[in-house]
Amino acid sequence: MSDSNLKKIIIEPVTRVEGHGKVSLLLDEKNNIKQARLHIVEFRGFERFIKGRPYWEVPVLVQRLCGICPVSHHLAAAKAMDGIVGVDKLTPTAEKIRRLMHYGQMFQSHVLHFFHLCSPDLLFGFDADPAIRNVIGIAQKYPGLAVQGVMMRKYGQEIIKATAGKKIHGTGAIPGGVNKNLSIAERDVFLKDIEQMLEWAKGALKIAKDYTVENLSLAQEFANFDSNHLCLIREDGAMDLYHGNLRAIDKDGNKIFDQVDYNNYVDYIAEEVKSWSYMKFPFIKSLGHEKGWYRVGPLARVNACDFIDTPLAEEARKEFMAITGGKPNNLSLAYHWTRMIETLHSAEKIQELLNDPDLQGNDLVLKGKRREEAVGLIEAPRGTLFHHYKVNKDDQIEMCNLIVSTTHNNVPMNTAVEKVAQTYLSGKPEITEGLLNHIEVAIRAYDPCLSCATHAMGQMPLVVSLFDHKGNLIDKKVK
Amino acid sequence: MDKTITFKIDGVDVKGCPGQTIMEAADKAGVYIPRLCYMKDLTPHGSCRVCTVKVDGRAQAACTQPIAEGVEVENNTDELNEKRRNIIDMFFVEGNHFCMFCEKSGNCELQAVAYRLGICAPKYPFQFPDRSLDATHPDIFIDRNRCILCGRCVNASRDVDGKSVFEFVGRGANKKIAVNSDTLAGTNMSVTDKAANVCPVGAIIKKRVGFAVPIGKRLYDTQPIGSDIEVTKS
Numbered sequence: 001m002s003d004s005n006l007k008k009i010i011i012e013p014v015t016r017v018e019g020h021g022k023v024s025l026l027l028d029e030k031n032n033i034k035q036a037r038l039h040i041v042e043f044r045g046f047e048r049f050i051k052g053r054p055y056w057e058v059p060v061l062v063q064r065l066c067g068i069c070p071v072s073h074h075l076a077a078a079k080a081m082d083g084i085v086g087v088d089k090l091t092p093t094a095e096k097i098r099r100l101m102h103y104g105q106m107f108q109s110h111v112l113h114f115f116h117l118c119s120p121d122l123l124f125g126f127d128a129d130p131a132i133r134n135v136i137g138i139a140q141k142y143p144g145l146a147v148q149g150v151m152m153r154k155y156g157q158e159i160i161k162a163t164a165g166k167k168i169h170g171t172g173a174i175p176g177g178v179n180k181n182l183s184i185a186e187r188d189v190f191l192k193d194i195e196q197m198l199e200w201a202k203g204a205l206k207i208a209k210d211y212t213v214e215n216l217s218l219a220q221e222f223a224n225f226d227s228n229h230l231c232l233i234r235e236d237g238a239m240d241l242y243h244g245n246l247r248a249i250d251k252d253g254n255k256i257f258d259q260v261d262y263n264n265y266v267d268y269i270a271e272e273v274k275s276w277s278y279m280k281f282p283f284i285k286s287l288g289h290e291k292g293w294y295r296v297g298p299l300a301r302v303n304a305c306d307f308i309d310t311p312l313a314e315e316a317r318k319e320f321m322a323i324t325g326g327k328p329n330n331l332s333l334a335y336h337w338t339r340m341i342e343t344l345h346s347a348e349k350i351q352e353l354l355n356d357p358d359l360q361g362n363d364l365v366l367k368g369k370r371r372e373e374a375v376g377l378i379e380a381p382r383g384t385l386f387h388h389y390k391v392n393k394d395d396q397i398e399m400c401n402l403i404v405s406t407t408h409n410n411v412p413m414n415t416a417v418e419k420v421a422q423t424y425l426s427g428k429p430e431i432t433e434g435l436l437n438h439i440e441v442a443i444r445a446y447d448p449c450l451s452c453a454t455h456a457m458g459q460m461p462l463v464v465s466l467f468d469h470k471g472n473l474i475d476k477k478v479k
Numbered sequence: 480m481d482k483t484i485t486f487k488i489d490g491v492d493v494k495g496c497p498g499q500t501i502m503e504a505a506d507k508a509g510v511y512i513p514r515l516c517y518m519k520d521l522t523p524h525g526s527c528r529v530c531t532v533k534v535d536g537r538a539q540a541a542c543t544q545p546i547a548e549g550v551e552v553e554n555n556t557d558e559l560n561e562k563r564r565n566i567i568d569m570f571f572v573e574g575n576h577f578c579m580f581c582e583k584s585g586n587c588e589l590q591a592v593a594y595r596l597g598i599c600a601p602k603y604p605f606q607f608p609d610r611s612l613d614a615t616h617p618d619i620f621i622d623r624n625r626c627i628l629c630g631r632c633v634n635a636s637r638d639v640d641g642k643s644v645f646e647f648v649g650r651g652a653n654k655k656i657a658v659n660s661d662t663l664a665g666t667n668m669s670v671t672d673k674a675a676n677v678c679p680v681g682a683i684i685k686k687r688v689g690f691a692v693p694i695g696k697r698l699y700d701t702q703p704i705g706s707d708i709e710v711t712k713s
Contacts, residue, residue, distance in 0.1 A: 052612055054620055056689030061580040165694025169579065172693065180693040365691075394614035395686055 006034055006098050009361045011436055016458065021448070023439055030430055036421040046056055047400040055084050060162040060171050060191050062387070066449055068094060068112065069167050071105035071160055072380035073402075076387040078173035083263075084391050086154070087176040088369025093097065094177035095362030099242045100353045101163035101172060102378070104242055107197070107346040108156025108416040109381035110298075110339045114204060118336060122211050122440045127434025143242060145184060148200045155190070155197050161348065162186045177365035186222070194351045201347045205316055205340040212337045213323075223332035223416035223424060223442040226251035227293065229300035232379050235259065237306030239345065241379040248284055248294060249304050253328050256284055262377040279410050283404055283449050293411035296356055297339035297446065310352070313345035335445045340450070341461025376404045380405050383445050396436030400429025406448040488532075488552045501541040501552055502530060511565055511705030512554050513592050515570075515679055516629035517542035524639055526630055529563050529592065560596055567593050569602045571608050573652075575610060575624035577678075583681030585697030590680075591625060591704035610655075615664035618686050619675055626656055626682040636674035644668045656682075657695075 005028060011021030022084030022126055026035040059077040063070035075098055084091065090098070120133045123142065128375045129427070139146040157167040162182060164170025172178050212219055228251065232244035246265065248256040260268055260442060271280040272289045293302070302321075308314040320337055323329060329338075353359060376387040383405030390399035406413075425435050484495050488510050492690070495504030495581035500523065505512050515667065524609070525540030532541045533553040541554070553559060570576075570589055578584045612625040636644040644666045648657040660666045668674065670685055679686070 052614075054614065054689075056687060057580060059581060060582075060690055064579060159652065170694060171690040174690050175687075179691055180696075395620070396612070396614050 003443075004226055005029060009142040009196050009431060009436070011439060019445075023417055023443075025425065025439075027425075027431075031048065031426065031431070032420075033361070033421040033426040036414075036418040036439075037277075038329055038410075038417050050397050050400055052396050054395050055389070055397060056080055056175050056395075058331055058347070058389065058397060058400075059173050059175075061168070062400075062463075063169055065402075065404075067168055068449060069105055069381050070163065071101055071384050072378055073387070074164065074170070074224070075102055075173055076376045076380070076385045077389075078175065078245075079378065080374045080387045080389050081175035081376070082177075083374025083376065084389065086371055087366045088368070089366075090177055091361065091363040091366060092358040092443070093181055094366075095242075096353055096356060096358050097163050097178045097181060097364075098173055099101065100182065100350065100359065101160055103243050103346040103349045104156045104159025106156075106341055107201075108153045108160070110343040111149055111152040111156065111204070113444075114208065114336065114343070115145065115152070115379075117447070118345075118444050119145070119149075120443075121444065122224055122336070127432070127437050129261045130433060133437070137186075138236055142257070148203070152197060152200055152204075155193060156346075159190060162190070162455055174365065176266070179364065181361055181364065182359040184360060187359060190337060190350070191354050194347065198344070198351065200346045201340070201344040202312065205337075205344050208337045208340040209319070211329075212334055215333075215374060216323075218267060219331045219333040222438075223445065224330060224421045225332075225414055225415050226258060226330050226417055227295045228287070229303045229328060229416075230284075230294045230296050231301040231304050232262070232377060233305060236307075238309045239301055239305035239307070239342075241342070245442060246377075249305050251328060251330060253303070256286065262386075263375045265375060265388075267375070269386075269403070271407075277410070279407050279408050281402070282408050283411075286463075294408065295412045296405050296408040297335065297381075298342050299329065299335045300383065301379060302338040308341075310345050310348035312348055313341050316341045332412075332442055332445045335447070341360050345386070349381055355430070382406055382449055383408050386465065391466045404449070406446070409446045413446050413448060416445070424469075451463060484546050486546055486552060488551045488554050489556070490551075493552075493679050495546045498684060499532070499533060501512075501539070501546055502506050504546050505552075505554070506708050507542065509709055510554065510565065511708045512541045513560075513596065514542060514704070515588060515592060515627065516631065518631050518677055518679075520639075521631060521634045521677065523659060524630060524634070527566070527627070531559060531562060531568055532647050533559065543628050563592075564596050564598055564706060567596060567598055568601045568603050570627045571607045572603045573608065574627060575607060577624075581625065581681045582684065583625070585694065585700050587681060587699075588679035589599045591699040594699070594704045595705060613658070613664040616666075616668065616686075617662060617664070618670035619665055619668060620684050621656075622656060622657075622682055622684070624682075625680045627680055627681055629658065631677040631679065632656065632674045632683055635677045636668070636672065639673040642667055642672065642674070644672075 006026045009025040012313040014254050022039050024037050025033060028034055048060055050058060050061055055300050059074050059081060062077045063073040116135045119138055164172035170179060183231060191474050195427045212288055230248045232240060234240035234244045246260040249259045250256055262422055268285055269282055270285045271282045273280055283289040294375055307316050343425055360366045374389045379386050385405055386403035388401040389397055392398045417439055426439045427429060482497055484497060485492055488505055492612055493508045504516055512530050514530040517523050517530060523542040524562040528540060530541040533539050534544060543678050578590055584590060612685055613621040632645045636642050644658055645656055647654055649655055658666050675683060
């Protein structure tokens with residue numbers, strides 16, 4: 001069959017994700033899916049326009065990529081700039097302040113996704129009336145839950161403000177350390193509410209877990225595919241969202257590489273470019289681009305770690321791993337469960353840090369011998385985030401390479417879209433909004449930040465265009 | 480005993496000495512007149528016009544106009560503040576001022592005057608000029624994107640440091656700050672020079688300071704520019 005006999009459906013932009021992307025579905029005359037792709041159609045350009053800027057400006061500048069988890073970029077860039085100023089280990093106060101900032105961010109970002117972006121799909125159903133399948137619908141039917149989501153997000157945002165100076169786009173992390181500590185008064189505000197946050201995090205985890213267990217057959221047919229998994233890992237194998245070495249495992253949990261110093265990431269990870277997306281396609285070099293792609297994010301982290309060093313999250317991890325007999329879980333919908341395990345872990349970590357007197361220390365910044373090149377990695381809410389810079393002798397950025405979480409998840413998201421299209425849409429006489437939402441549900445499971453992966457502006461209405469096999473527009477729906 | 484000169488600013492009596500400018504007398508009396516190019520201890524040259532006041536109905540730069548007995552000065556009026564907003568607006572759009580990642584943010588006089596005058600966003604079209612950086616000096620970074628051509632560095636280097644490192648070149652829209660060598664590294668400028676410490680914006684900055692001062696502790700985080708002058712009011 002020639003291409004002229006195919007018809008095309010475009011979902012543009014994909015909604016309830018961070019940023020702007022579109023999905024194109026190519027169907028033959030019998031509505032069989034011939035091709036399904038997630039396109040990231042906007043251009044980021046940050047790597048180019050920070051060239052020439054002074055290195056100490058970078059952690060503040062580059063976080064402007066995003067308004068949802070700018071702390072990730074702020075900290076990854078700051079970690080790279082630690083390397084540039086020759087500091088390999090921060091003071092205890094500086095590292096703990098940064099960690100507190102990071103766990104606050106992880107908490108608020110995961111909560112935003114779970115309560116505001118994905119809960120309408122889980123609580124109302126994938127093909128429920130779109131008029132209620134949204135955050136307003138949640139607020140009307142589950143007001144208690146909606147308030148929890150807002151209050152939990154606020155808590156995380158306030159932690160970011162206390163450590164970075166502002167809730168969004170702060171300045172707290174500077175090369176070699178931080179510019180402020182946490183006062184006793186600031187600490188006590190957070191200690192007062194941490195027990196409530198832990199309770200709510202446990203409740204959210206239960207919702208995510210129960211949903212997955214009760215809908216296991218759905219989860220097993222919905223965007224279920226084997227993959228490798230990649231994340232940072234602590235030296236003892238524990239989950240560590242702020243710092244560690246690289247670990248990659250295959251679908252069965254076998255280690256592809258482990259405890260790799262992330263400064264050497266270019267020896268292990270390569271990136272491929274494809275003409276139809278502004279997003280690159282990273283892969284594990286030793287496996288090649290066909291087999292070397294991998295997942296990152298909460299699912300990969302829970303799958304790849306040996307344990308979690310906080311008791312409630314560790315108990316939850318064990319329950320999660322028991323579903324697959326200790327082997328990696330490859331269900332896209334399981335991302336929600338693991339995201340809530342990490343939310344609980346973040347709350348436990350925040351509590352641990354708030355009780356640590358090092359947060360009130362005054363030894364904030366170190367200096368070392370200046371270097372020309374450095375790499376900073378962090379586990380962002382959506383997955384492993386790479387920042388790589390070269391700085392010239394005049395202190396100006398000469399080279400920047402960013403590999404963001406959503407870029408790592410490029411092939412998995414495309415695979416998820418293809419799987420769902422084949423399972424639910426292929427051969428159907430009519431392609432309804434509910435069916436198309438299945439595709440968006442698959443993408444949302446990865447909590448992609450398309451603005452980080454490229455660059456996004458503007459609103460996100462959904463436009464679905466249906467073309468006949470000659471390419472003529474026969475129907476168009478806008479919501 | 481020096482003669483005292485009495486005049487009015489916005490209807491209130493202000494006393495000064497012969498030879499004082501309106502700006503000097505106003506500062507001493509605790510009356511804030513918005514300004515950008517003016518800096519105490521540097522020769523005033525009335526170039527930015529932000530300090531424009533009306534003296535007996537005629538527009539004058541407060542930083543260069545001497546006081547005179549019995550004159551009536553208008554300062555904090557809707558008409559003058561609107562003109563000042565227009566001038567500030569033009570400063571913003573004719574350069575490349577990205578406050579969101581500028582390390583001078585919170586300590587920047589241009590930003591602070593804009594906030595004090597209630598400017599939320601510029602109303603004129605951005606010019607996005609192509610301006611150069613000079614990072615060659617080991618301790619000082621010049622970012623001409625942020626330069627407002629106030630001339631403080633020119634005056635400070637010439638009159639205080641005795642080096643004349645900076646000078647204006649070009650005219651009109653092409654006017655810019657140049658240094659007396661191919662690059663700043665080729666000059667005898669030092670980070671301790673007065674010229675390295677007078678820039679009201681982030682055009683001449685000391686390297687490796689960056690964002691060392693946290694948000695909340697910066698100069699204009701908690702009180703508007705001019706508050707230090709107004710507290711001297713008795």
